[in-house]
Amino acid sequence: MTKRTVMITGASRGLGLALVRAFAPEAGLLVLAAREAGHIGEARRAAADCPVHAAGGDLSSREGISRLLSEVGPERLGAVDVLVNNAGWGQPGALADSAEDDVVRTYFTDLIAPALLCRAAAGGMIRRRWGRIVNISSITAVQPSEGLAAYASAKAGLNALTKSLSAETARHGVTVNAIMPGLMLTDMGRDAVAKMGAARTGSGEAEVLERIKRSVPLRKLTEVSEVAALVRWLAGDEAAFLTGQVIGAAGGL
Numbered sequence: 680m681t682k683r684t685v686m687i688t689g690a691s692r693g694l695g696l697a698l699v700r701a702f703a704p705e706a707g708l709l710v711l712a713a714r715e716a717g718h719i720g721e722a723r724r725a726a727a728d729c730p731v732h733a734a735g736g737d738l739s740s741r742e743g744i745s746r747l748l749s750e751v752g753p754e755r756l757g758a759v760d761v762l763v764n765n766a767g768w769g770q771p772g773a774l775a776d777s778a779e780d781d782v783v784r785t786y787f788t789d790l791i792a793p794a795l796l797c798r799a800a801a802g803g804m805i806r807r808r809w810g811r812i813v814n815i816s817s818i819t820a821v822q823p824s825e826g827l828a829a830y831a832s833a834k835a836g837l838n839a840l841t842k843s844l845s846a847e848t849a850r851h852g853v854t855v856n857a858i859m860p861g862l863m864l865t866d867m868g869r870d871a872v873a874k875m876g877a878a879r880t881g882s883g884e885a886e887v888l889e890r891i892k893r894s895v896p897l898r899k900l901t902e903v904s905e906v907a908a909l910v911r912w913l914a915g916d917e918a919a920f921l922t923g924q925v926i927g928a929a930g931g932l
Contacts, residue, residue: 682707685914686751686759686800688738688792689766691718693865694815696725697907698763702914703729710734710755712747712766738766738792739784748799757803761811761914764793764837767867769830771874782829789833794840797855801848810853811914814841815906818859818929826874834859838925845923854922856913861901861929862891896931 685702689695690711702709703726711719711726716735723731732755736747748756768788770781793814804810819827820834838857845855862868872887882890892898906928912918 681705683760683914684708684710684755684758685761685763686710686712686756686796687763687765688712688747688796690722692721693867694860694863694903694906695765696722697903698765698910699725701904701907701911702761703727706761708732710751710759712736712751714738714743716750739768739788741787744787744792744795748795756799757806759800759803760807760809762796762800762813763910763914764796764812764814766792767815767817767834769827769833769867769871771826771830771871773826774828777829785829786833786836789830790836790840793837797840797844801844801853804853805848805851808852810848810851811918812841812844812848812853812855813910813913814838814855814857815910816841816857816859816925818861818927818932820859820925821927822932841925842923849922854913854919856918856921856923857925858906858909858913859925859927859929860906861895861932863901863903863906864888865903894932895929899930901929 683706685706687698691713699722706729708730709726710732711722712734713719714737716733719733734747734750737743769785814837816837817834819831820838823831841855841857
């Protein structure tokens, strides 16, 4: 991993920050993407002495994706050794009651943007005959639940993208894998708990979280540091023989 160029989307908070901390000690350059480049102040601090290039772009629209690709630049995109498609978004609620814009935003953020970023970065990896792509999916892709139709199906599509792309790139030394975390107590996770659990049942957050923990064989929620460590391993030489895999990281679910 030493001196590799690592690009992380959704780098400003939650799992993104944990990924920055996991990669910073050995990366040569961190390309950190967020909705606005100015939002990555905490990520810059987490990167410590590792050089950082910040890029902004709202991945929920074609224009935002184009802006991000432009801010990163073709030369830097071509030099990306490790791409982590971490940015995600979902608006819990019944599909029939969802705003059309929210459905479109979900598919852009969770499937279309990762596909276009893979497309942009894969060429350079193939030319160098070395590359790692890790897509952050969700356990809901294989265990969908009420109120997450758009999000779960977008993540299922991301799993299919992972497997298909891995078949295209394997002979060039480029691995493509996905991780399906369970619920993490990020801002997005807490919002989902509030909207899907507490608001619907009238229970407090602590009670809802306890019920969720009891449904997990390991009786705990997924920690961002655990997922970041798995991503870091998949991005290294130790995992060179692993590609096309969709790995659950949800405590046994």
